[in-house]
Amino acid sequence: xxxxxxxxxxxxxxxxxxxxxxxxxxxxxxxxxxxxxxxxxxxxxxxxxxxxxxxxxxxxxxxxxxxxxxxxxxxxxxxxxxxxxxxxxxxxxxxxxxxxxxxxxxxxxxxxxxxxxxxxxxxxxxxxxxxxxxxxxxxxxxxxxx
Numbered sequence: 001x002x003x004x005x006x007x008x009x010x011x012x013x014x015x016x017x018x019x020x021x022x023x024x025x026x027x028x029x030x031x032x033x034x035x036x037x038x039x040x041x042x043x044x045x046x047x048x049x050x051x052x053x054x055x056x057x058x059x060x061x062x063x064x065x066x067x068x069x070x071x072x073x074x075x076x077x078x079x080x081x082x083x084x085x086x087x088x089x090x091x092x093x094x095x096x097x098x099x100x101x102x103x104x105x106x107x108x109x110x111x112x113x114x115x116x117x118x119x120x121x122x123x124x125x126x127x128x129x130x131x132x133x134x135x136x137x138x139x140x141x142x143x144x145x146x
Contacts (some may be wrong), residue, residue, distance in 0.1 A: 004106050006114060006121070009025070009142060011047070013053060038077055040075070046061070086105045
Protein backbone atom coordinates (compact mmCIF):
# COMPACT_ATOMS: atom_id res chain seq x y z
CA UNK A 1 0.00 0.00 0.00
CA UNK A 2 1.29 3.44 -0.92
CA UNK A 3 1.14 5.98 1.90
CA UNK A 4 1.81 9.72 1.58
CA UNK A 5 3.17 11.01 4.89
CA UNK A 6 2.08 14.42 6.18
CA UNK A 7 4.56 16.74 7.94
CA UNK A 8 2.90 16.32 11.33
CA UNK A 9 3.70 12.60 11.26
CA UNK A 10 7.42 13.35 10.93
CA UNK A 11 7.18 16.03 13.62
CA UNK A 12 5.57 13.51 15.98
CA UNK A 13 8.26 10.94 15.23
CA UNK A 14 11.00 13.51 15.89
CA UNK A 15 9.43 14.37 19.23
CA UNK A 16 9.16 10.70 20.19
CA UNK A 17 10.91 8.16 17.99
CA UNK A 18 9.63 5.30 20.17
CA UNK A 19 5.99 6.32 19.81
CA UNK A 20 3.51 4.36 17.71
CA UNK A 21 4.09 6.86 14.90
CA UNK A 22 7.88 6.54 15.04
CA UNK A 23 7.71 2.77 15.11
CA UNK A 24 5.22 2.66 12.24
CA UNK A 25 7.53 4.78 10.11
CA UNK A 26 10.68 2.86 10.90
CA UNK A 27 9.35 -0.69 10.91
CA UNK A 28 6.22 -0.30 8.79
CA UNK A 29 8.15 0.26 5.59
CA UNK A 30 8.34 -3.50 5.19
CA UNK A 31 4.58 -3.38 4.52
CA UNK A 32 3.98 0.14 3.24
CA UNK A 33 5.62 2.41 0.67
CA UNK A 34 6.03 5.77 2.39
CA UNK A 35 6.24 8.84 0.15
CA UNK A 36 6.21 12.60 0.68
CA UNK A 37 6.51 15.73 -1.41
CA UNK A 38 9.81 17.58 -1.14
CA UNK A 39 7.81 20.29 0.66
CA UNK A 40 8.03 18.16 3.80
CA UNK A 41 11.80 18.70 3.93
CA UNK A 42 11.40 22.47 3.86
CA UNK A 43 8.68 22.30 6.55
CA UNK A 44 10.98 20.40 8.91
CA UNK A 45 13.87 22.75 8.15
CA UNK A 46 11.65 25.79 8.75
CA UNK A 47 10.61 24.50 12.18
CA UNK A 48 13.96 23.03 13.20
CA UNK A 49 14.66 25.50 16.01
CA UNK A 50 11.23 24.90 17.54
CA UNK A 51 11.61 21.13 17.18
CA UNK A 52 15.06 21.23 18.79
CA UNK A 53 13.62 23.07 21.78
CA UNK A 54 10.61 20.79 22.10
CA UNK A 55 12.51 17.52 21.62
CA UNK A 56 15.48 18.51 23.79
CA UNK A 57 17.72 16.79 21.24
CA UNK A 58 21.16 18.14 20.41
CA UNK A 59 21.54 19.44 16.89
CA UNK A 60 23.54 16.32 15.93
CA UNK A 61 20.91 14.01 17.46
CA UNK A 62 18.17 15.91 15.67
CA UNK A 63 19.96 15.70 12.32
CA UNK A 64 20.60 11.97 12.74
CA UNK A 65 16.98 11.27 13.68
CA UNK A 66 15.63 13.44 10.86
CA UNK A 67 17.89 11.64 8.40
CA UNK A 68 16.80 8.23 9.75
CA UNK A 69 13.14 9.18 9.34
CA UNK A 70 13.72 10.67 5.89
CA UNK A 71 15.33 7.37 4.82
CA UNK A 72 11.92 5.75 5.40
CA UNK A 73 10.39 8.01 2.76
CA UNK A 74 10.68 8.34 -0.98
CA UNK A 75 10.56 12.03 -1.78
CA UNK A 76 8.75 13.23 -4.88
CA UNK A 77 9.39 16.57 -6.52
CA UNK A 78 6.26 18.69 -6.74
CA UNK A 79 7.09 19.35 -10.39
CA UNK A 80 6.38 15.68 -11.12
CA UNK A 81 2.74 16.05 -10.07
CA UNK A 82 0.59 17.03 -13.07
CA UNK A 83 -1.41 20.24 -12.88
CA UNK A 84 -4.79 18.46 -12.76
CA UNK A 85 -3.93 16.91 -9.39
CA UNK A 86 -3.02 20.32 -7.93
CA UNK A 87 -6.22 21.77 -9.35
CA UNK A 88 -8.35 18.97 -7.88
CA UNK A 89 -6.68 19.32 -4.47
CA UNK A 90 -7.62 22.99 -4.06
CA UNK A 91 -11.27 22.52 -3.02
CA UNK A 92 -10.27 19.75 -0.61
CA UNK A 93 -7.78 21.85 1.39
CA UNK A 94 -8.87 25.44 0.67
CA UNK A 95 -10.84 25.94 3.90
CA UNK A 96 -8.67 23.61 5.97
CA UNK A 97 -4.99 24.37 5.33
CA UNK A 98 -3.51 25.25 1.96
CA UNK A 99 -0.12 24.01 3.22
CA UNK A 100 -1.53 20.50 2.75
CA UNK A 101 -2.16 20.91 -0.97
CA UNK A 102 1.07 19.13 -2.01
CA UNK A 103 0.20 16.15 0.18
CA UNK A 104 -3.32 15.81 -1.26
CA UNK A 105 -2.12 16.31 -4.84
CA UNK A 106 0.58 13.66 -4.35
CA UNK A 107 -1.90 11.29 -2.71
CA UNK A 108 -4.19 11.50 -5.73
CA UNK A 109 -1.34 11.31 -8.23
CA UNK A 110 0.05 8.16 -6.59
CA UNK A 111 -3.39 6.65 -5.89
CA UNK A 112 -2.34 6.45 -2.26
CA UNK A 113 -3.62 7.09 1.25
CA UNK A 114 -2.66 10.27 3.11
CA UNK A 115 -1.39 9.51 6.62
CA UNK A 116 -1.95 12.49 8.86
CA UNK A 117 -2.34 13.14 12.54
CA UNK A 118 -4.20 16.36 11.79
CA UNK A 119 -7.76 15.68 12.96
CA UNK A 120 -9.01 18.90 11.38
CA UNK A 121 -7.63 17.80 8.02
CA UNK A 122 -9.04 14.27 8.34
CA UNK A 123 -12.48 15.59 9.31
CA UNK A 124 -12.42 18.24 6.58
CA UNK A 125 -11.53 15.66 3.95
CA UNK A 126 -14.33 13.38 5.15
CA UNK A 127 -16.81 16.27 4.97
CA UNK A 128 -15.80 16.73 1.35
CA UNK A 129 -16.27 12.99 0.66
CA UNK A 130 -12.51 12.63 0.19
CA UNK A 131 -11.83 9.15 1.52
CA UNK A 132 -8.08 8.90 1.03
CA UNK A 133 -7.09 10.07 4.51
CA UNK A 134 -5.86 7.55 7.06
CA UNK A 135 -5.26 8.10 10.75
CA UNK A 136 -2.37 6.67 12.73
CA UNK A 137 -4.76 4.28 14.49
CA UNK A 138 -6.16 2.93 11.23
CA UNK A 139 -2.72 2.58 9.68
CA UNK A 140 -1.45 0.85 12.82
CA UNK A 141 -4.34 -1.64 12.61
CA UNK A 142 -3.43 -2.42 8.99
CA UNK A 143 0.18 -2.91 10.05
CA UNK A 144 -0.48 -5.29 12.93
CA UNK A 145 -2.91 -7.28 10.79
CA UNK A 146 -0.48 -7.50 7.86
